Amino acid sequence: MKNDKRLWEICKEIYRKMYEEGTPKADYDEIVKDEEGLKDNWFMNYYLSEERQIEIVEETMKEYKCTKQDRIRIRNEVYLGSSPTSVMKWKKG
Numbered sequence: 001m002k003n004d005k006r007l008w009e010i011c012k013e014i015y016r017k018m019y020e021e022g023t024p025k026a027d028y029d030e031i032v033k034d035e036e037g038l039k040d041n042w043f044m045n046y047y048l049s050e051e052r053q054i055e056i057v058e059e060t061m062k063e064y065k066c067t068k069q070d071r072i073r074i075r076n077e078v079y080l081g082s083s084p085t086s087v088m089k090w091k092k093g
Helices: 005-021 028-033 050-063 068-080
Strands: none
Touching (some): 005 050, 005 068
16 A cells, blocks of 8 residues: 555545544554554554444545545555554453
8 A cells, every 4th residue: 555655645644533533532643653653553552433433434535536446445454454443442440
């Protein structure tokens, strides 16, 4: 995906929106620039419901007028990439 600059920029925009709405809220650009983004599975520390993630992906692809093929590539990148977890962590206590 990083070979296709336009699609990678769309994916980063989707990630920005997800982390802005996630729990806890975060700045995606700061995360990936900071040491946190270098840790394995760092994205598991953030939560956003699956439903909202899907809405953000679909809204953003519509906004950028993505083709059917581009939509497939973007979905694959985002859902298999560093999107927030959609599984709520349970705390003991």
